[in-house]
Amino acid sequence: MSSSQSDHVFLVLSHPINQQNASNIDNLQQIKSIYIFSNKINDEGRWTRNIPNYINDQNKLALKLHKDISPYRQEPFPMSILNVTNDEKSLQDLDEDSQKYIWYYLLFDVLKHMPGSDSSDAKKDMIEMCKNEFKLSDNGITALEDYERSTSETQSTHPSHILWYTKESFLHRTLDKAIRSQNISHIFNFRFFINGIQTQLLELYSQSTAFNNNEHFELITYRGQVILSNELHSMRKNVGKLMCVNSFFSTTLEKEVALGFMRVPTSDVKRVLFIITANTEKAVSQPFAQISSASFFPDEEEVLYMAGTVFRIDSVQMTNSGEYYEIRLILNDKNDEKVKELLGSIKHQLAEENSFITFGDFLIDLGRTDDAQKYCEMMLKKIDQKHYGKAIHPIYVYMYNTLGQSFFVKGDYHKARERYQFASKLSFQNQGSRQYTAEDSQALALTCTNLGLVYFQLQDYGTALRYFRQARDIRKDPRYPIDEVRLAKTYSYIALSQKGMGNKEMGLKTAEKALKYAKRLPERQAVLGWALLSQAACSRSEEAEKIYLEALNVFESGALPKNHPDLVYFHLQISKLYRNLKEFKKAEEHDQKALFICKTRNENPTAIKLCEEYITLDKNPPARKYSI
Numbered sequence: 001m002s003s004s005q006s007d008h009v010f011l012v013l014s015h016p017i018n019q020q021n022a023s024n025i026d027n028l029q030q031i032k033s034i035y036i037f038s039n040k041i042n043d044e045g046r047w048t049r050n051i052p053n054y055i056n057d058q059n060k061l062a063l064k065l066h067k068d069i070s071p072y073r074q075e076p077f078p079m080s081i082l083n084v085t086n087d088e089k090s091l092q093d094l095d096e097d098s099q100k101y102i103w104y105y106l107l108f109d110v111l112k113h114m115p116g117s118d119s120s121d122a123k124k125d126m127i128e129m130c131k132n133e134f135k136l137s138d139n140g141i142t143a144l145e146d147y148e149r150s151t152s153e154t155q156s157t158h159p160s161h162i163l164w165y166t167k168e169s170f171l172h173r174t175l176d177k178a179i180r181s182q183n184i185s186h187i188f189n190f191r192f193f194i195n196g197i198q199t200q201l202l203e204l205y206s207q208s209t210a211f212n213n214n215e216h217f218e219l220i221t222y223r224g225q226v227i228l229s230n231e232l233h234s235m236r237k238n239v240g241k242l243m244c245v246n247s248f249f250s251t252t253l254e255k256e257v258a259l260g261f262m263r264v265p266t267s268d269v270k271r272v273l274f275i276i277t278a279n280t281e282k283a284v285s286q287p288f289a290q291i292s293s294a295s296f297f298p299d300e301e302e303v304l305y306m307a308g309t310v311f312r313i314d315s316v317q318m319t320n321s322g323e324y325y326e327i328r329l330i331l332n333d334k335n336d337e338k339v340k341e342l343l344g345s346i347k348h349q350l351a352e353e354n355s356f357i358t359f360g361d362f363l364i365d366l367g368r369t370d371d372a373q374k375y376c377e378m379m380l381k382k383i384d385q386k387h388y389g390k391a392i393h394p395i396y397v398y399m400y401n402t403l404g405q406s407f408f409v410k411g412d413y414h415k416a417r418e419r420y421q422f423a424s425k426l427s428f429q430n431q432g433s434r435q436y437t438a439e440d441s442q443a444l445a446l447t448c449t450n451l452g453l454v455y456f457q458l459q460d461y462g463t464a465l466r467y468f469r470q471a472r473d474i475r476k477d478p479r480y481p482i483d484e485v486r487l488a489k490t491y492s493y494i495a496l497s498q499k500g501m502g503n504k505e506m507g508l509k510t511a512e513k514a515l516k517y518a519k520r521l522p523e524r525q526a527v528l529g530w531a532l533l534s535q536a537a538c539s540r541s542e543e544a545e546k547i548y549l550e551a552l553n554v555f556e557s558g559a560l561p562k563n564h565p566d567l568v569y570f571h572l573q574i575s576k577l578y579r580n581l582k583e584f585k586k587a588e589e590h591d592q593k594a595l596f597i598c599k600t601r602n603e604n605p606t607a608i609k610l611c612e613e614y615i616t617l618d619k620n621p622p623a624r625k626y627s628i
Helices: 019-026 058-072 096-112 116-133 138-150 161-166 170-180 184-189 191-211 229-237 255-259 333-349 355-365 369-382 394-408 413-430 438-457 461-475 484-500 504-518 526-537 541-559 566-580 584-601 605-619
Strands: 009-013 031-037 079-082 218-228 242-245 249-252 269-279 288-290 302-305 309-318 325-331
Touching (some): 009 058, 031 058, 079 096, 079 229, 096 184, 096 191, 116 138, 116 170, 161 170, 161 191, 170 191, 218 255, 229 269, 249 255, 255 269, 355 394, 394 438, 461 484, 504 526, 526 541, 541 566, 584 605
Antiparallel strands (some): 079 242, 288 302
């Protein structure tokens, strides 16, 4: 024990200790407290500073340990400060905290909307994960078995997930760890537990409002703890902004109880008391409730907020006594309005409304392709076709497209093609099986576009052109609303494919169609950049440079983030032009920019290799010209 100086030890003994042992214990600074759990209550053996009293009741011992240990569970406070402004240009332009908030929001939204028939599988997944992936002690195994039994439908129609969350058990710790570490697999496999807690919070909230004659009021709760100095600094400089707590947030109605959860501050950690004012009307959109009736510790008057709740930081001030900081948080309607702006912008950029689809696309846009692949594979296993009737729901088509995209951006075009082809097969299965919808149509158009992009990368321009034309015809179908953004981009792809087949004249005419649609759209749309790019690629060399630079201006004005993978293709295209014009320094400048994007995203070794080959050509140019 003397070698583990950073540990905090709480020692429970079944008998008193003598004076010599007490002296040895006093020299071990890791031991924060000692408890004598015995039916024999006397003063014998009270030789050390660490024994506040003897305890002869198991429940009282559990309560005492819970209260004493909690202040020492020091981990980084799981918060994200949301910088919601009106001039956010793209997903990648958001700061890390805002991206993290969206990550949590979308994943929890996915879990919340899993089909009801998934409940049995969800519980099974959770139990199997706990048994297979966590090294459980005997007590942990017993707790898991008790949890499995107590949440069985034969045992209770209203299992108390909150009881198990508030217990001192591995379930609480492993769930919190999974959420804090953004472990997609673990969080997904905990969906039975997470959804159970959320459902119970809403039930307790409903009971509370019924008791108060459905009247809403402001609830004030408290939470005492220590936080890292840099976390306190972040809150102080962001007063007035929104803060998301990326885990379950436990508070109490009793200020004195909250103060009891603080411990002595150090140079690295500061004592804080959160004072939360919450409008109870918001408990529907951001669930919270007084959980004493369901908690393992009913005397703490606990109010639990759902993971992902967003508060506004109202103030951060040191108390007059100088003992701790008071951090006032507010939960109200204005928070919702700001968050909706942020989420609406992101879903618009990803062109999706369904969180099932948006989350996968979001992960790919962040460059987290392995997580996107893992997510799609988990979802495809769990969202079985039977949940949506006999026909294949378009969500499966979208999921396989996202899965294909996770391989595509890594340069694994053959695996991407396999997933896109399967998505295409699913789409065609639907034709004739039920009424074909606009959503089916758009899913098939997306699949054809993605197949075209794969064949384009494989330099099979004829096959690429065939798929792009199919996508165009689907998008122009008068039976469904026309998406002019995607139609314009499809025309750009057709033009580039025609150019790849050696028909620049036809490509130029098609690029003009892309421009016609693109110019009708709002400014700063990436699709205008693509239309100009396709026009430049099909133009004569003396005209192409000006058009390429016009496209670059569109992209750099905010249509695309600086490290977007589409810019790799753009820079490589213009570098070919400059090499053909024997302006090798300009060519190298664009190849270096493409290489920088590839290395920043660190996901496509094929593209990195191509950039490096082009840079070698720039530095050691051969005598011949290049086909552009």
